[in-house]
Each structure stands twice: as C-alpha cells, then as structure tokens.
Amino acid sequence: MSQLILTLDDDLVQAAREYTHQNGQNLEALVTQFLQSTIRPTVAAQPAAEPSRPLSPRIQRLFGAVQAPADFG
Incomplete structure (x- = not known):
C-alpha cells in the first residue's frame, strides 16, 4: 500500500x-x-453478464417479484 500526502x-x-x-x-x-x-465505476452501473447456463423456470419467475423504491440503495 502507498501513502499519499495531501495539502x-x-x-x-x-x-x-x-x-x-x-x-x-x-x-x-x-x-x-x-x-x-x-x-472505478460501480458494479451496478455495468450491465449484468449473461449467465453461463440458462436459469431454471422457478428462478426466472422471481424476476420483477420485488419492487424497490426509486431511492433504494
């Protein structure tokens, strides 16, 4: 680790x-x-990577099940 001196x-x-x-x-x-x-850009700002294998139908049904408020995060 390096040190940085600021004035x-x-x-x-x-x-x-x-x-x-x-x-x-x-x-x-x-x-x-x-x-x-x-x-460094945040992970949320980057597009999600495609899964390496298809998601099960059970998991796919979960998408959109929870709606977070606009100011969440």
Whole structure:
C-alpha cells in the first residue's frame, strides 16, 4: 500500500474529521471511498453478464417479484 500526502484547507480538514466522526468512519476511509467511487465505476452501473447456463423456470419467475423504491440503495 502507498501513502499519499495531501495539502488541504484547515477548515476542510476539520469539517471532514467532524463528518467522519459523526458517521463512524475515519478520514482515510472517507478519502479512499471517494477515490474509488470517482475512479472505478460501480458494479451496478455495468450491465449484468449473461449467465453461463440458462436459469431454471422457478428462478426466472422471481424476476420483477420485488419492487424497490426509486431511492433504494
């Protein structure tokens, strides 16, 4: 693993520390999460791969059985 040194505004660092403390994270985890979400596309954004073998009719009937709210996730 590598280290990265950032120079940031003191007020921004303090606000980030308060945010992470309130949300049970640490600053390193927050920055890592931000970089990963910015640089690496999410799995949900990529089209699903076709199954290597056909799904059983029982499993196929499950598709669409659960409707999640638009803001779910």
